Amino acid sequence: METQIANITVDVNEEGYLTNFAQWTPAVAEAIAKDLNIMLTPRHWEVITYLQNEHKSDSPLSIRKISKSGVVDIKEFYQLFPNAPLKAATKIAGIPKPASCI
Amino acid sequence: MKKIVILGAGTAGTMMANHLKHELKHDEWDIAIIDESKEHHYQPGYLFLPFDIYSPEDIIKSITEFIPKGVHFMNKRIEKVEPTSNTIELTDGDTITYDILIIATGAKIAPEETEGMKGAEWHQSVFDFYSFEGALALRNKLRNWKGGRLVVHITEMPIKCPVAPLEFAFLADSYFKHKNMRDKVDITFVTPLSGAFTKPKSTEALQHLLDEKHIAIVPDFAVQEVDNTNKKIIDYSGKEVPFDLLVTVPTNKGDELMARSGLGDDLNYVPTNRATLQSKNYANIFVIGDASNVPASKAGSVAHFEAEILTENILHYIKGEPLKEEFDGHANCFIETGNGKALLIDFNYTHEPVEGSFPFPGVGPLRLLKENRMNHMGKLAFKWIYWNMLLKGTHIPFVSATMQEAGKHFD
Structure with missing residues (x-):
């Protein structure tokens, strides 16, 4: 479905994740983050860029993967994106919520 | 040759x-x-x-x-x-x-991946049931257990048979009822997922069963440590869940x-x-x-x-021919829900489990995503099918390798 984020029309799924990464902009990220009560700092952006690069290379994301990324440790990941960090960080990064394989 | x-x-x-x-x-x-x-x-x-x-x-x-x-x-x-x-x-x-x-x-379990999991309480008050040794040790423990806080826990995905931890919680409810001690046991289901399951329709059906059986759920729990001294599991955000008996599914690895x-x-x-x-x-x-x-x-x-x-x-x-790109991720699982009943789910890479009939569209006799006794009989019959048909590579009649869409209630 279509919605307006930061005055940009974007396609999102029922959970608010962007379905077309081409529509993502830093302003969209800021707006989604604000909605989640997160203020983006340079550290947030490093993590977001890492997640987007991993997504582009089709590499499945998990908390374990983040812990071995060298970009951020898990304690800090939770501080940056409280509660469910992987879900929040991927939403802000404009990439799909990681599908935990069933 | x-x-x-x-x-x-x-x-x-x-x-x-x-x-x-x-x-x-x-x-x-x-x-x-x-x-x-x-x-x-x-x-x-x-x-x-x-x-x-x-x-x-x-x-x-x-x-x-x-x-x-x-x-x-x-x-x-x-x-x-x-x-x-x-x-x-x-x-x-x-x-x-x-x-x-x-x-x-x-794939097999790797409890050593989580701090403290294979500690002093391993197979004392911390058990797995994804290995024969673990399941047997847990049987012996449950035979004499007097009750308390039972925590059923998934460490991280992916795991083998992703519905087994839920089935364990359902069967535990049933087991303690039969032993007339359900009132002495608190059951909590702790998962790294946002709900009982990953797919929305089954999560709904399974959440309903958790409520009915008075099983509490703690979602979004990414375990950091098993604290053996204070008997609790702690996640990366600092959340804690205390236990008297922890039944965990450790990280699975190839x-x-x-x-x-x-x-x-x-x-x-x-x-x-x-x-x-x-x-x-x-x-x-x-x-x-x-x-x-x-x-x-x-x-x-x-x-x-x-x-x-x-x-x-x-x-x-x-023969040097191109390979068929045919596998669609088809899975078909019975989910034991306790008290002699079970659910059946049938899904693939793109279609989540939905309601319907199986294996004959509109007829059944098995019902998808609905709890009943016939499904439970199906699960028990499966052991015979496994030893006598599945391992031998015999085609299971009426069940195709790719998922069938007929007889299913997609939106």
Whole structure:
């Protein structure tokens, strides 16, 4: 479905994740983050860029993967994106919520 | 004479040995299967052992009983696979060469991945039921347990049989009711997922069952540590869940052999084409069952559907024909809900489990995503089907390798 984020029309799924990464902009990220009560700092952006690069290379994301990324440790990941960090960080990064394989 | 070697004689490897024995010409192909174990375990039975529903005899048989005549079984341990030279080094110093390799080495628990999990309380008040030893130790514990806080816990995804932890919680509810001590037991289900399951429609159905059985759920819990002294699990955000008895599903990993051979990802799963089941890095290596990284359930039914498609693809490969991109992630799972009832789910890569009838559209006799006794009978009958049909590679009547959409209630 279509919605307006930061005055940009974007396609999102029922959970608010962007379905077309081409529509993502830093302003969209800021707006989604604000909605989640997160203020983006340079550290947030490093993590977001890492997640987007991993997504582009089709590499499945998990908390374990983040812990071995060298970009951020898990304690800090939770501080940056409280509660469910992987879900929040991927939403802000404009990439799909990681599908935990069933 | 050409040689096809299968690594692992579990569910997937044994099925492939049986399929290929039928399909390949005996004077052209030599088929060997290597496994270090002498036993074949019916892994779905691990769920029933802790509750004294199955005994060890229901679960364990001799591994050679299911290897067809004419397939060379080697009870050996493998040191390393050298995919660039098509050789396998055994720990006894021998080497074997192959023309085609099938990896079916499965997945197993790795409790050492979580701090404190394999600590002082391991198999005292912290148990797994994903290994025979764990399930048996837990049975002995439950026989005398006086009650308290039971925590059923998933460490991280992916795990084998992703619905088994929920089934464990449901069966525990039923078990303690029968022992007239349900009021002495608090059951909590702790998961790294956002809900009872990953797919929305089944989460709804399963959440309803959790409520009905008074099982509390703690979602979004990414465990950091098992605190053995204070008996609690702690997650990365600082959340804590206390327990008197912790039944955990530790991290699952593929076989260490994949790491030693440079064939696996960071969880030792082999990168595999999800539609053809060919390894992504080596054309003459194929992967089946839990050992692969395909985004399908790690379950026997998946291995069964994969085996039918992989057999065709190996025949195509031998003839130099293009492989069929046919595997759709089809899985079919019974979910025990306790009190002699079960649910049935049928799904694939793209379609989540929905309501409907199975295997005959509109007829059944099994009902999808609805709890009933017929489904439970189906689950129990499955043990017979497993030993007598599935391992032998016999096609299960009316159940196709790819998922059928008729008879299902999609929106």
